[in-house]
Amino acid sequence: MLRFLPRLWGMDNSVVGRIVPHSRAQFxxxxxxxxxxxxxxxxxxxxxxxxxxxxxxxxxxxVVDYIASTLGDVAKTDFNLDAAANREYVRVCVNWPLAQPLIFHLRFRFGGQSGVPITFRYEKLRNYCFRCRSLCHDVDECEEPEQEYQMHPPGDDMTNEDPIQKMVVA
Incomplete structure (x- = not known):
């Protein structure tokens, strides 16, 4: 992350990053x-x-804003009512603490339907540990016990009942 973000910003020769306490980065x-x-x-x-x-x-x-707010502080929601019926997704920007593992789905209650899985997909996700879902290191540096790798992220198996349920008022 310390090398990647300055490059992404077009400032790889002028911005310096370092890790500071509490799993934070300073540029x-x-x-x-x-x-x-x-x-x-x-x-x-x-x-x-x-x-x-x-x-x-x-x-x-x-509803989109409510779902996004269960993940964290919502910085931006890209919701267009005219396009909502034609798109499979809604794009939101959530301020996410780097030390917190990524979440790939939660179950919500919509009207009479309970346990409806809502999936979260990430854009431009790099330097991510598929073993423990951390943004602070990659799988080569992970201290979690090695398990058999899956083709999808951990916790993304929709056949198992997810203990996290959120209520959406109909």
Missing amino acids: LFPSREAMDLVIRRGPWSFNEWMIRDIPLRFNTYS
Whole structure:
């Protein structure tokens, strides 16, 4: 991440990053203007999510915003009512703590339907540990016990009942 983000910003020769306590990163910019430019052009790769599988009649801005807010602080919701019926997903940007493992699905209750799985997909996801779902290291540096690798992320098996259930008011 320390090398990747400055390259993505187009500032790989002028921005320096370091790891600071509590699994955080700090970047030093050559000027306030350079930092403001990066902030204005954001959000960057670790914050973009796509929410899929919302039942069509519940695909409204308030429901999408509620689902996104269960993940964390919502920075932006790209919801277009005219396109909602034609798209399989809604794009949201959630400020995600790097130390927290990624979530790939949660189950929600929609009207009379309980346990409806909603999937979360990530855009531009790089340097991610498929073993423990961490954004702080890759699988080669993971300290979790090695298990058989799956073709999909951990916790993404929709046949098992997920203990996390959220209520969406009909």
